[in-house]
Amino acid sequence: MQNNSYYEKILDFAVHTGELMLKSGAETYRVEDTITRILNHHEFHSVDTFVIPTGIMVTVETKTYSLSTKVVRVKNRANRLDRIEKLNQLSRDYVSGKITIDEGYSKLKEIKSSASYKASVIILWIGISCSFFAVMFNATLIEFILSFFIGLGVGLLQYHLNEKQIVNFFILFICSLFLGFSVMLCHALLGNIMNIEPVIIGCIMPLLPGVAFTTAVRDAISDELISGISRAVEALLMAVALATGIGVSLSLSYYIGGLL
Secondary structure (H helix, E strand, O other), X not given: OOOHHHHHHHHHHHHHHHHHHHHOOOOHHHHHHHHHHHHHOOOOOEEEEEEEOOEEEEEEEOOOOOOEEEEEEOOOOOOOHHHHXXXXXXXXXXXXXXXXXXXXXXXXXXXXXXXXXXXXXXXXXXXXHHHHHHHHOOOOHHHHHHHHHHHHHXXXXXXXXXXXXOOHHHHHHHHHHHHHHHHHHHHHHHHHHOOHHHHHHHHHHHHOOHHXXXXXXXXXXXOOHHHHHHHHHXXXXXXXXXXXXXXXXXXXXXXXXXXX
């Protein structure tokens, strides 16, 4: 018979695994399934898991272990698909008995501390993706080059704002504002030899909430209605922030140009 501290350790391991998955952008149904599988591996006869995009609540009970609930508030979510894959494998290894609870904790800490790509690499590929997105919308060579450099600026600005832990909607608004003014400045300098549409569309593509919207649909399909609706609203607000930034920058640019 196991003592209470052992069960508390299992509960803590399961919840923190789910917390890291949720912070890395995993769907709520996936987080619930992972936590439940870990706990069902033991002799808990009652396991209840409730996950929303901003929190986790888990309750367990056995015949010898009184009812216990653990609640975790989740903030600062990001898209780290590499972490999700590693955490999925960690839960599989633990449930299959390949690793112990102590080894699971050690691997969990290792995954949590694993570094993402370097900031310079991320910013560089944002610039490259912007330029090739612009090509998809019939960009010329000049527009291709401009999209690359403006994309670098957008990526650099987004990185520094994220470092200051500013609200994501405000970050997207500032980035789209910078994007709009940069494109209009280039258009004012180059004149009719460039079109603003391919550059704006190409540079805004990496900022669009595609992953958030896809996750919302997956949650809704999995009958996670609260999470699906909240993520869909989040994706909608992100799109509104981007559209507002572009709209404000273009309107002000045309107004200033008319005055000059």
